[in-house]
Amino acid sequence: MKALLRGTVVLLALALATLMLVAVLDLPMPTVQLPASVAANLAQSGVEHPVTAVLLNFRGYDTLLEIAVLLLALLGMLSVAGPQTAPKPALHVRPDPVLQALARLAVPLMILAAGYLLWAGAHRPGGAFQAGAVLAAAAVLLNLAGLLPAWSTPGRLLRLGLAGGFLLFLAVAAGLLVEAELLHYPPEHAGGLILLIEAGLTVSIGLILAGLFLLFGARPAAAAEES
Amino acid sequence: MPDSLFASLFDPLPWLIVLPLAWASLAFLLGPGRGGRLAITSLALQLLLALSLSEQLLNEGARIYPVGGWGAPLGIDLAADGLSALMLLLTQVVGLSLAIYARAYFAAEASAAATWFWPLTGFLLAAMNALLLAADLFNLYVTLELLGLAAVGLVAAGGGAAQAAAALRYLLVSLMASGAYLLGVALIYATYGSVSFATLTPLIAAQAPQAVWLAAGLMLLALMAKTALFPFHFWLPPAHGGAPAPVSALLSALVVKASFYLVLRLWLGGFAPLGAAIAWLPGLLGAAAIVWGSYQAIRAQRLKMLVAYSTVAQMGYLFLIFPLLAADGLAFQAGAMQAVSHGLAKAAMFAAAGVLIHATGQDSVRGLGGVADRVPLTLFAFALAGVTLMGLPPSGGFLAKWLLIDAALHQGQWGWVILVIGGGLLAAVYVLRVLRQAFLPAADASRFHPVPRLMEWVAFGLAAASVLLGLRGIELIALLGVGGTA
Amino acid sequence: MTPGLIYAVTGLLLFVIGAAGVVLLAHALRKILAFNLMGSGAFLVLVGLAQRTGGVDPVPHAMVLTGIVVAVAATALALALVRRLHVLQVELHAKDASVAETEDA
Numbered sequence: 155m156k157a158l159l160r161g162t163v164v165l166l167a168l169a170l171a172t173l174m175l176v177a178v179l180d181l182p183m184p185t186v187q188l189p190a191s192v193a194a195n196l197a198q199s200g201v202e203h204p205v206t207a208v209l210l211n212f213r214g215y216d217t218l219l220e221i222a223v224l225l226l227a228l229l230g231m232l233s234v235a236g237p238q239t240a241p242k243p244a245l246h247v248r249p250d251p252v253l254q255a256l257a258r259l260a261v262p263l264m265i266l267a268a269g270y271l272l273w274a275g276a277h278r279p280g281g282a283f284q285a286g287a288v289l290a291a292a293a294v295l296l297n298l299a300g301l302l303p304a305w306s307t308p309g310r311l312l313r314l315g316l317a318g319g320f321l322l323f324l325a326v327a328a329g330l331l332v333e334a335e336l337l338h339y340p341p342e343h344a345g346g347l348i349l350l351i352e353a354g355l356t357v358s359i360g361l362i363l364a365g366l367f368l369l370f371g372a373r374p375a376a377a378a379e380e381s
Numbered sequence: 382m383p384d385s386l387f388a389s390l391f392d393p394l395p396w397l398i399v400l401p402l403a404w405a406s407l408a409f410l411l412g413p414g415r416g417g418r419l420a421i422t423s424l425a426l427q428l429l430l431a432l433s434l435s436e437q438l439l440n441e442g443a444r445i446y447p448v449g450g451w452g453a454p455l456g457i458d459l460a461a462d463g464l465s466a467l468m469l470l471l472t473q474v475v476g477l478s479l480a481i482y483a484r485a486y487f488a489a490e491a492s493a494a495a496t497w498f499w500p501l502t503g504f505l506l507a508a509m510n511a512l513l514l515a516a517d518l519f520n521l522y523v524t525l526e527l528l529g530l531a532a533v534g535l536v537a538a539g540g541g542a543a544q545a546a547a548a549l550r551y552l553l554v555s556l557m558a559s560g561a562y563l564l565g566v567a568l569i570y571a572t573y574g575s576v577s578f579a580t581l582t583p584l585i586a587a588q589a590p591q592a593v594w595l596a597a598g599l600m601l602l603a604l605m606a607k608t609a610l611f612p613f614h615f616w617l618p619p620a621h622g623g624a625p626a627p628v629s630a631l632l633s634a635l636v637v638k639a640s641f642y643l644v645l646r647l648w649l650g651g652f653a654p655l656g657a658a659i660a661w662l663p664g665l666l667g668a669a670a671i672v673w674g675s676y677q678a679i680r681a682q683r684l685k686m687l688v689a690y691s692t693v694a695q696m697g698y699l700f701l702i703f704p705l706l707a708a709d710g711l712a713f714q715a716g717a718m719q720a721v722s723h724g725l726a727k728a729a730m731f732a733a734a735g736v737l738i739h740a741t742g743q744d745s746v747r748g749l750g751g752v753a754d755r756v757p758l759t760l761f762a763f764a765l766a767g768v769t770l771m772g773l774p775p776s777g778g779f780l781a782k783w784l785l786i787d788a789a790l791h792q793g794q795w796g797w798v799i800l801v802i803g804g805g806l807l808a809a810v811y812v813l814r815v816l817r818q819a820f821l822p823a824a825d826a827s828r829f830h831p832v833p834r835l836m837e838w839v840a841f842g843l844a845a846a847s848v849l850l851g852l853r854g855i856e857l858i859a860l861l862g863v864g865g866t867a
Numbered sequence: 868m869t870p871g872l873i874y875a876v877t878g879l880l881l882f883v884i885g886a887a888g889v890v891l892l893a894h895a896l897r898k899i900l901a902f903n904l905m906g907s908g909a910f911l912v913l914v915g916l917a918q919r920t921g922g923v924d925p926v927p928h929a930m931v932l933t934g935i936v937v938a939v940a941a942t943a944l945a946l947a948l949v950r951r952l953h954v955l956q957v958e959l960h961a962k963d964a965s966v967a968e969t970e971d972a
Contacts, residue, residue, distance in 0.1 A: 160891055167887040174879045177568070177592035178916065179872070184574030185584055189924045191455045204925035205932070213929055215448040215457045219511060219523045220933045222402060223530060226504045227940030229409060230534030231947040233497045234545070283932060307413065317406045324406070328399050332387065336395040338450035366943040370950065519930050526937045530944055537948060542955040549948040553898055556941055557889050560905040563934060564882055567909055570927065571875075571916030 200344025201276040209281065210348045214337045218327060221320045221355060224362050228316065231369050232307065249300035257299035264292040272356050276345065282352040286359025293364035305368040316365065319358025323351050393430035393437070394446050394461060397469065397510045400427055405503025416499030417484040424477040424506070431473045435466040435860060443864030445516065445579070453517065453577030460516035460578065462864025464717060467857065468642055471721045472509045474846070475634045475728045476502075482732050482839040483627035489833050490739055494539030494625045501538070505531035505631060512639050518566045518576040521643065522559065525607070529555040532636050535628045536620050547619035554616045558603035565600035568592045582651045589655060597652045604647075605663065607640035610700055611670035614693045618677070621689040626735025629685060633692040634728035638720050641699050645716060648703065656703070664704035668800050670697030675807035679814065683744050684734050687811055688727070695723045695770060698785070698804065701797055705788040710862075715784035717861050718854070722777025722847050726769035729843035733763040736840060737819075740832050746815060751823020758837045760819050765844035767812030772805040777850030871918030878911025895949045899942060906938040 192204050192212065199207035209217055268285040275281030296302035308316060326347055327337045334340075339347050404423040408416025438444065443462035452458065461469075480502070487495035508527035515521045533555065537548035570576050572592050573584050585593060606613035617637070621629045644663075648656040674694025681687035698719050705712035736759040737752055738744045753760055769778035782801050789797040823829075850857070881904055888901025910931045917924040 163887055163890050167883045170886075171880060171883040173591075173595060174568075174883075175876060177590070177595050178571075178875055178879065178912075180590065181572055181592055181916070181919070182588075182590060183920065184570075184572060186454050186574035186580060188454060188574055188926045189922055192925055195451070195455065205928045208925050208929040209932060212449060212451055212456050213519075213926070216520055216523055216929075216933050218402075219520070219527055220936050222405075222504060222507070223523065223527050223937050224940050225406070225409070226501070226527060226530050226534065227944050229497050229500055229504070230530055230537070230944045233494075233501060233534045233538035234548070234944070234947045234951050283936060310410075310412065313410050313412070317409050321403070321406050321410075324399060324403055328395075328403075331390050331392070331395060331399075334389055335446065335450050336399070336448050338448075363939070366939070370946070519933075523933065523937065526941065530941060533944060533948075537951070542952060542959060545948055545952040545955060549895065549945065549952060552941070552945050552948060553889060553902065556902050556945070557886065557905070559941075560882070560886070560902065560909055563906070563909045564912060567913040567916065567927075570913065570930075571919075 198341040198344070200339060200341065200346075200348050203276060203278055203280075205279065206275050206281050206348075210352065211339060211344065214327075218320075218323055218337070221323060221358070224359065225317060225320055228362050228365050228369075231366065235369065253299045254301060257295050257301060261292045261296060264288055264295075268292075268356065268360070272352055273349075275352060276349065282355035282359060285352075285356040287363060289356065289360030290363030290367070293360070294367050297368055302368075304370070305365060308365070312361070315361045316358060319354040319356070322354035326351055392446075393434040394444075394459060394514065395448075397427060397430050397434070398459075398507060398514065400430070401503050401507035401510060405500045405507060408503055409497070409500040413496045414487075416503070417480070417487075420480045420499050420503060421477065421484065424473060424480050427506075427510075428470075428473040428477055431466070431469045434461060435470060438463065438466050438863045439860060446514075454575035454580045457520050458516045458577060458579065459514040461514055463861040464642070464645070464864070465513045466863070467717055467721060467860055468513045468638065469510060471638070471724045472506065472513065472635055475631075475724055475843070476506045476509075478839050478843050479627050479630050479634075479728060479732070482630075482735075482836055485833040485835040485839075486625070486627055486735060486739075489836070490625075492539050492625060494535075494628070497538060498535070498627075501531050501534045502631065505535065505636070509635055509639055513642065516578045518569065518578070518581075520576075522563055522566060525562065525640070525643075526559055528636060528639055529559065529607070532632055535631065536624045538628075539625070540623065543619070544623045547616070547623050551616045551620040554606060554613065558606040560603075561599045562603040565596035565598075565603070568596035568599075572596075578650055582653075585651050586654055594655060597647075597655045600647065601644060601652070604640045604644045605666070605700075608637050608644065608696055608699075609693055610663070610696065611666050611673055611693070614670060614674070614696075617693055618686055618689040621692060622683065622686040626685070626731050626738065629689070629734075630728040630731035633689065633731060634724040637692065637696060638724055641696065641716075641720060645713075649706070649713070656706075660704040660706070663700040664797070667697040667700030667703075670694060670700070671800065671804040671807070672697075675804065675811065678811040679807070681811075682746060684738060684746050684749070684815070685731070685744060687746060687815065688730050688734055691730070691770060691808070691811060692727055694804065694808070695719075695727070698723075698781070698801070701785060701800070702788070705785070705792060705794065705797065707788065707792065709788070709791065711784050711788035711791065714858055714861055715781050715788060718777055718784060718850075718857065719781035721857070722769050722781055722850050725843050725847035725850065726766040726776075726778065729762055729766040729840050729847060730770075732836065732840035732843060733759045733766065736832050736836050737763070739836075740829055742828055742830055746818055748824070749815065749818045750821040751829070752819045754823075755829050756832060756837060758841050759832070760816070762837070762840040762844040763819075764812070764816055765841075765848050767808070767816070769844075769847040769850075770808045771812060772801075772808070775851040776848040777854075778847070780851040780854045869919050869921065871915045871920070874915030875912050875919065876915075878908045878913075878915055880908070881905070881911065882908030884908075895952070896946075899945045899949070902945070903938065903942060906934065910934055 678690035885905030
């Protein structure tokens with residue numbers, strides 16, 4: 155019975171793959187040419203790189219919701235984790251002096267690189283997500299080297315850092331409602347506003363992504379009592 | 382350009398999305414367990430905004446709101462018409478009522494689920510509003526993910542192994558569905574170069590290569606899986622049946638309606654030429670859902686599982702409308718009425734179930750003896766909600782089934798009529814099962830726990846709303862008519 | 868066969884393999900990996916098909932960036948659930964074992 159079900163699934167998958175391949179090899183030219191539209195409006199978007207313009211200006215609403223998704227995932231992890239009675243999770247990594255020295259050298263450089271990526275996003279590939287990811291990687295490196303403990307329930311300051319970027323983005327979006335539609339940047343201030351939003355997002359994204367990793371390091375209550 | 386300085390500031394449409402996002406994040410900032418009062422105040426404001434938007438639509442017709450000022454296809458558009466306004470009203474009414482209920486529930490029943498309930502619920506309601514107003518396929522993907530993750534977080538919160546397993550299964554089904562949806566969006570973007578509803582609808586009507594058929598199939602199947610349509614329903618009963626009562630209510634009343642709303646929107650809008658060919662499939666699956674869901678509800682031992690299987694059955698009615706969609710708009714009105722009345726009734730039923738479980742200290746149907754004396758208001762609420770599910774006049778459920786039967790008779794399709802009536806009878810069996818058990822004398826009178834009156838009144842209010850909805854049918858159908866989606 | 872089409876075809880194959888994996892594989896961690904494969908396949912299709920004519924289209928790039936973040940968020944939540952389930956099942960086994968011990972004694 156099980157083999158029959160597995161066989162059906164595999165057959166369905168093969169059928170789907172064939173159908174899609176045939177469909178894809180046969181596509182006509184797209185009717186709407188968005189790249190031309192993006193290029194035409196790039197000057198008023200406040201940034202020079204087309205992907206950043208799409209991400210933070212033309213389709214900025216998607217980015218707003220996406221940050222909400224990221225924050226929500228962290229919230230979900232906090233909910234799922236269950237009661238955490240261990241107040242300060244112990245560092246259960248054996249500290250290695252070589253790794254610690256490397257971490258101490260690398261992390262300041264990584265923070266610098268994150269700052270550069272944030273700034274460069276306006277002109278070339280970069281921006282808040284890339285910078286935030288580098289910051290999170292720095293935090294993970296510190297944790298693996300034994301220099302940063304894992305997290306349990308975040309305190310007030312950390313919660314402010316986690317939600318702050320999103321709230322800033324939301325505040326700017328709502329503030330712009332005074333003049334025009336949601337997220338309608340006035341062209342002369344667009345560059346500055348986008349940079350401001352991206353700066354807030356970098357910090358928040360870095361903290362959230364770090365949290366997604368570091369929350370796993372917390373020992374659940376039961377295990378902490380056994381050890 | 383706005384004609385007065387603050388016209389754009391007082392536009393209800395963007396605030397319906399921004400406000401819940403704001404209070405959800407603020408509730409997170411406030412800390413574990415906090416945020417209830419903030420939620421209730423904001424939801425009251427959101428209800429006013431939804432009413433204001435509905436009035437605006439009735440006066441001025443459907444509207445498009447270009448976020449960022451760019452306009453589709455370059456930017457993202459939001460769209461509001463009668464159907465979205467009706468669903469928005471449902472969301473805010475149910476959200477506000479369940480927020481009041483949940484605050485009392487978590488005060489009465491200390492649970493780890495309350496720790497991050499308010500921010501999670503805030504994001505869930507924000508996702509609902511954003512989804513109902515969206516007019517862009519990729520934006521819908523992001524709102525679907527937001528909704529799914531919020532729902533999963535709520536299901537798993539504070540629960541044991543069964544809840545975590547149910548949440549994981551729900552998450553994996555939801556993610557698979559979202560992945561299929563995304564692939565559909567990819568194929569559509571590759572074919573037409575845009576993901577905006579308004580741009581796509583005429584293009585699809587003009588020329589639909591095979592890739593678009595595949596994309597439509599992927600997206601519709603994905604949304605049907607998220608609505609727990611048979612045979613993709615297996616994730617719903619454990620998830621809805623195992624969660625705390627306010628969470629089950631939110632999920633059954635609102636979250637599953639969101640993906641149904643999208644199926645309806647896509648079917649009537651962009652994918653209209655493609656839908657006519659396979660309309661019998663959702664009808665058939667809906668019929669199977671009604672029969673299977675009702676059967677499992679009749680057999681269920683635990684009260685919340687009974688109500689959860691009832692959701693599976695009632696969602697089947699929603700898919701019966703697809704083979705009956707026609708120019709007279711009857712089936713469309715039936716679907717919308719069913720969605721709204723089921724939303725109110727199911728929220729009431731889960732709220733009542735929460736009260737019954739708290740009162741008797743256990744969650745089996747067999748142990749409900751004696752509640753008729755102890756919590757008569759709640760039992761009355763359960764019965765009223767059952768009236769809507771059974772489709773008795775003057776409830777909203779009756780109006781929905783009446784419209785459906787009318788549509789079927791107009792097209793001479795008798796099979797659906799028999800099915801609708803049969804479904805009502807099956808619903809009566811499982812509702813009366815609970816009522817009968819409740820009127821039996823209590824086995825052990827001393828083990829009853831007192832229940833906060835507020836919880837009972839919320840359950841009653843929602844149930845009464847679902848029953849009285851049928852009396853306001855004319856206004857609702859007038860609202861639905863805005864935008865000409867019918 | 869332009870490079871864009873090759874990426875798209877690879878993406879489609881990855882998607883189908885990932886989808887089959889989520890359904891067929893038993894272990895939860897492998898299901899999550901298969902889901903990530905599905906997601907990556909969908910992203911490849913999005914970017915590849917947009918390139919099939921040879922131009923550079925920034926809109927799918929932005930969509931894929933958004934999609935990657937969403938996939939990371941979803942994977943993290945899924946892993947947290949798997950972890951929680953594992954912890955609870957270990958507790959359950961420990962409780963059963965201690966109950967069995969007290970019964971034997």
